[in-house]
Amino acid sequence: GQHLNLISHLRNLKEMLESSKESLKLEAMKRIVGLIAKGKNASELFPAVVKNVASKNIELKKLVYVYLVRYAEEQQDLALLSISTFQRALKDPNQFIRASALRVLSSIRVPIIVPIMMLAIKEAAADLSPYVRKTSAHAIQKLFSLDADQKEQLIEVIEKLLKDKSTLVAGSVVMAFEEVCPDRIDLIHKNYRKLCNLLVDVEEWGQVVIISMLTRYARTQFTSPWKEVRGQSGEVMKAFYESDSEEKKGHTEEKPYIMDPDHRLLLRNTKPLLQSRNTAVVMSVAQLYWHLAPKHEVSIVTKSLVRLLRSHREVQYIVLQNIATMSIQRKGMFEPFMKSFYVRSTDATHIKTLKLEILTNLANEANISTILREFQTYVKSQDKAFAAATIQAIGRCATNISEVTDTCLNGLVLLLSNRDETVVAESVVVIKKLLQTQPTQHSEIIKHMAKLFDNITVPMARASILWLIGEYCERVPKIAPDVLRKMAKSFTAEEDIVKLQTVNLAAKLYLTNSKQTKLLTQYILNLGKYDQNYDIRDRTRFIRQLIVPSEKSGALNKYARRILLAPKPAPVLESSFKDRDRFQLGTLSHSLNSKATGYQELSDWPAVAPDQSVRNVEIIEASGSDSEEESSESEKTSSDSGKSSSGSEQSSSESELEQKKKKKTKKVPQKKSKPTAADRYSEIPAVCWSLRVTTSSFGPVKTYELLHHMTGKGLAAKYHFPRQPCLYQPSMVAVQVILSNSSDHSLEEIHIGDRSPASLSIHCFNTIERLEPEASVTVSMGIDFSDSTQAANFQLCTKEDQFSVSIQPAVGELLMPSSMTEQDFCKEQGKLQGMNETSATITMETANASSQAISKQVLSVANVGVVSSSQNNFSRFAGRTVSSGALVLVSLELKESSTALLTINTEKTVMASMLLRDIKQALTQA
């Protein structure tokens, strides 16, 4: 009846679709989608539906797409009718129409159109719209699953899209990479830094995919930051250099671990994502830190993971599983949050079990009493399965922490008189395991259990007691035969495991106390011989041959006692999460504790790091900025986009054209499409600029000598200004000092001594206990120069000597860049007129005339930020003095024939004149 109904229904719908009224067609499509949703077969309407694929009505069209994608696989020939519509739409001027055409086209799983799809993907990958490029990245995976033979061609497209600088594309293309060619790690090298820098701005789902891929990447490219593994690699090195001289060998071993800056970049750029609202992102950062960070840094993820425990039940489940694995290796990470793992009666059972697991992992001598008190309430829980799990947990605590073994054992014995059978049974089983690990006298407990034996009905518990009595029968010589007597009576009514243990008990008693138990044993063996279960019959036959001497039994008989009553190793009570760390955390495989399809193994750290330079990006841009300065690049981008947005409306169509042109020459990436963090931030209005500090560092860093090794008796020191905000105190200038030992003996206790003027505030580095010959170490310190170029004099001391040294800062190093908009710059400049303005006309070296060259020169002298400018003949820079935060504005107006007007506005007039001199010097010389 229902089937007929459906048929007539479908006929109706067909009529509606063939009507000329748009609204009827739409209504019909809505009903058809309803059928699809219910899982009903509506494939016979295919011809009627596909006709509407080019409809003008957007909703109708979308619903037709839904239908088409669902049934095209079954109706391949008819599906081909729609292809030309999509091919046309792929050329549409509207990017959304292009994207949706590609989306549907690539979702039609019809092998015959593979070449068409391939072509469409290639074209879309070069589209101007990042949205279309994103869609093409998705299409790559679809085509790959339809026809794996296209792999090589698809990899080419992936390679191209990986270079894309749009945050919209990054996540999708990495996803395609993971599906199509996860082993082609070489494709990542050149894009590694870019991906790290884009990460914060990629949409959340893309972040998860990229982080997981970068985790794998990092494990193949960097050396281990973990000490113990380094020892191993040290050995490898030693073997490698064995033929070399003694001296060199020693040298290699002493070489301190220095983290690859790219490794650090990844860790630094993922850290803010711990604050994401997306639990998957937080988990992926946590696993990244677990697998890549130095041990002492991993704990920064703890708080965020604990936060996830407040999320939905399913999230809790996965997070708890991962914490369980982590807490085995690193108790300390989660111990401060122990109470977050206390079980609530409202938790689901699997959540309770996981929490119990974690609490057991966290137990140590210090907290065991708290944990046991908590466990006591769990044992009284109304959820009996959970109570039983708690008893097992107590057992594990008792074996792991010897101080509490006796307490636990006593507690468990008390539980034997509990009214609930599952509780009693579980206690018996756990006590059995505990007694095995405790070779000391415990006959009292065994006696107690023998007494309870009659009341216990759970087979596992009965079997355990029988085994215990058998194993320690010599300790309870009176009770054991009596128990055997009782068992002989009830043998036939027992469960199989109980029968097996009865046979075991009989055999052991026969060997130790044959006088009393010979007849009983024979009786039981006879019962066993005719048992229904073949295991029991086999066991009985085996035992009889083993213990009862006869002509046939041969040599084994002599060893019966040694076989049956051999001292047995105690069972190890360990966590079920013990070996889970073989899987990458956060993965499905980790969750299931078995390898899932498509799981990518995390490789071990390489002993020797592969070539780092593979990640260096060649200079493609005409700008000529240093290739390593990703930050400078993004800085430029932001200034550019600022320009285009503040520019007049008519320029937008122009810039499209311009972009097309540029794309051909491959000189400038599509800047408009790259929403970096800086982009987003530059839109903040004036009120807040004062506190934003950009940390760009341009040009080569100048290094100055602090102490020559001749004067320093082997100790040499150099310093430079890293131009980072000082961590210790914001009013200090950060200085990095490289200390090296060029003497032939090690230098001890290197530290900073007296300073002058005495009021000089310096944040010293920690005393270096020992510096080996030929070794060098970089330390950072902070100095508050109080916005003056007066030298900071202090003494650099070793254990034996003191050397007076001084750091004389260039005025430009006393500044911090400050970013602001052009308008704000002009406004502030207006406030700093008259006395606060210093200016000079300079004649520049012709090579310096371009605005990029000016920026480079000015930034090499002073730590200021570039202010994006809408006028070509103006270059503006803004900064603040580190100590007092006074504004320093530098502007340069280009005049004809390479002369320029250099103006500095600041209330610090002394600094202004010094800065003017420095900048002038930089710009006038080549």
Next chain:
Amino acid sequence: MIHSLFLVNASGDIFLEKHWKSVVSRSVCDYFFEAQERATEPENVPPVIPTPHHYLISVLRHRIYFVAVIQSEVPPLFVIEFLHRVVDTFQDYFGVCTEAAIKDNVVVVYELLEEMLDNGFPLATESNILKELIKPPTILRTMVNTITGSTNVGEQLPTGQLSVVPWRRTGVKYTNNEAYFDVVEEIDAIIDKSGSTITAEIQGVIDACVKLTGMPDLTLSFMNPRLLDDVSFHPCVRFKRWEAERILSFIPPDGNFRLLSYHVSSQNLVAIPVYVKHNITFREGSSQGRFDLTLGPKQTMGKAVESVLVSSQLPRGVLNANLNPSQGTYTFDPVTKLLSWDVGKINPQKLPSLKGTMSLQAGASKPDENPTINIQFKIQQMAISGLKVNRLDMYGEKYKPFKGIKYMTKAGKSVLQRMHIVNCK
């Protein structure tokens, strides 16, 4: 990544299926039903279930299982988070997320699911973008649509997806510009039988409803931002600004969104605003037990404790309870043994109490398990952590918006007091 999605109701019927790649037969759900049968409670179905060819990852919300079918390795949280996002979207669109609502709006549901995933990878999950693509159904629009045959698919294409602020739709216009912020704090606690706190923590959120024209740029600052121990943000919040100054600076999405969730450091002492005194006794040789419960307010800064609801699972041996509440109503279900008492508002002058007797099954042994009481409550106009919003400023737009803030404290998933049953000789 996500291959297919099946929606399963409490009685184990699949009422909706959607496939993003080849069709996976619904028989794959048999493995799920097996697990569902084994589970004693609906919550006990494991979230990840392996089958021979697929993996099933499911979430349970509003008594509906959302079962995703996965074919290969994927972070399980990725799928779980996405499924929850789907539920949130449905709730946002239809007001409720029930089987009936989903069935009534099956076309919108399908259109949404189509936009949210492409080939199993999330595409558009921001509510603002989705609402530009597919308009949420309203009664008026449904009527208009049926009469005129117009559509609920947006005619305009979403520009937000391309912009620097993908979470905000463009061209927002309001005649009344308003921004409301709700600071809601939830307490979760375990209290031992003597009434002292074993563990307690405060989890807070700031939910916003922002209806502002254009592209407003907001900053929100707190009187005491140090209280916030651990935070997670909506992607619109500028993280660096928070790190440097502890100020929330953001261009808000249009409409409702969760701006911030935070955790108040567990080092700070958390005062539970309600206390419970209990006295449950069973006497040897009698099948009657005494039950006595009194509630009272504690440290509420003069604010009233409202919507108080107390529930407890009594021991299995209890046959029935004959109790007398001083206020409100109570129910006792003899089958599930669930006692719940809807107290209402606590009047500090006259503390609410629930007293009476319980009868035990004849011959049943005295209960030796200790039940727990779950307490729920609400306190208006107070954030228990003491968090206070200092000011809200708007930049980038000229008009003066109306700004509102509301505080509330309530019990979280569980404020549990462990009880103790006294068995007298």
